[in-house]
Amino acid sequence: MHHGYIPAPKSIFKNTFKLPPGHFLEIDLLKASVNIEKYWDVTDFYKLPKLNLSYEDAKCQTKKLLLSACEYRMIADVPVGVFLSGGYDSTLVTSLLQTNRSEKLKTFTIGFNEGNNEAPFAKETAKYLGTDHTEYICTTKEAQEIIPTLPFFYDEPFADSSAIPTILVSQLASKSVSVVLSADAGDEVFSGYESYKFLERNLNKINNLPKWLKPIIGDVGSCFISGIPETLDHGKMKHKISSFINAIRSFDKTAQSKIVFDNMYSLPGSFLEKIFIDKNFIVRENLDVNSFKEPLEVAMAIDYKSYLQNDILTKVDRATMSVSIEGREPLVDHRIIEFAAQLPLEYKWDGKTSKKILKDIVHDYIPKEMMNRPKTGFSLPIYSWLRGDLSYLIDEYLSPKALEQSGLFNVPWVSEQVNLFKLNKLHYQPFIWKLLMFQMWYNKWMK
DSSP: OOSSSOOTTOOSSTTOOOOOTTEEEEEETTTTEEEEEEOOOTHHHHTSOOOOOOHHHHHHHHHHHHHHHHHHTTOOSSOEEEEOOSSHHHHHHHHHHHTTOSSOOEEEEEEESSSBOOHHHHHHHHHHHTOEEEEEEEOHHHHHHHGGGHHHHHSSOOOOTTHHHHHHHHHHHTTTOSEEEOOTTHHHHHTOOHHHHHHHHHHHHHHTSOTTHHHHHHHHHHHHHHTSOGGGTTSSHHHHHHHHHHHHTOOOHHHHHHHHHHHHSSOOHHHHHHSBSOOOOOOSOOOOOTTOSOHHHHHHHHIIIIIIIIIIHHHHHHHHHTTTOEEEOGGGOHHHHHHHTTSOGGGTOOSSOTTHHHHHHHTTTSOHHHHOSOOOOOBOOHHHHHTTTTHHHHHHHSSHHHHHTTSOBOHHHHHHHHHHHHTTOOSOTHHHHHHHHHHHHHHHHTO
């Protein structure tokens, strides 16, 4: 309910665990023992001194690493294709691979009549680069028909709705190729998410306050929170104030960054307190942020260790394997993050341009004016569907009777949120999709 996924090493099943990335598991048959050891951690590279490189030298070395990582993932004895959305990351991978290649790369794009439709941008990029491009515009019905299959393919409750278009584009690619390259991790490695901009803005507000004033604000704020009427507890106010108070009480900027980032997109505290009958849950792993050189890189490391592996890579892996094709991720090559983590932050985010060095590499292949558009990404009108064509899913899986079956939920309170959603009055709508994904999973695997 907090993340939208089950963070490693935990799983939704009792006594069943995931092997975390960067770890190996050793079984000693003679001693009947199991030992798990870590051999790699992204945070180690953020704690190293920054490289003393000019921007042009850094760009040249980054391009070499990216090209090597992409070419390495093209090695196969079966046809290979590329998911092309038209955004910077997929355009980067396609540009690096198509340039100086005589044969045309196979590229694939899904478009929609609803939500954000990136298909025209991808088509324009494919035409400019000269790829063998396949585009398919999905109907609303085709997208909606994927939803009941999600619990089967993802095995655990998984609440990233972009799994829907990822499965659809995988279905499209499977007709032509057996291996497909996806371009995930560019945002985590090169500071591309809008959330990093918001984080920096919030940190600046906190650190512009005089030190002597911060404890006073913290004490006054705590009293104010305790006095907020219960009727306002459904809103964002209490969540924002609590996050702000926790952050100003820390004078360490990297610790502040972790506190603020953890709370920016988390489930509101009022929800966590009331969803479950049993409230004894661990929400997030403890990331050691000591020795980080830049507060903003704390957020990038959290995303790389948690969101990227548990959400993004899980989403693509299950989606591609649902149609028996292999998904490969060149931008997750360890050499790239090891190098990028040691680059000066301003080479990635200079206060104005996100993913600066990556974008400048793309501009070597694609005119800047072609790429100069707002970041969109996959987006479908899920919540409108759930109040319209798909309202039967709410009635079937989120009824009080259905919610009682697991024995986990505070049914009266959760049912109240479901009713608010039906009336389009629920401020935190992702809660409904997370709840639906859990309920559909439970119905599929536990009943």
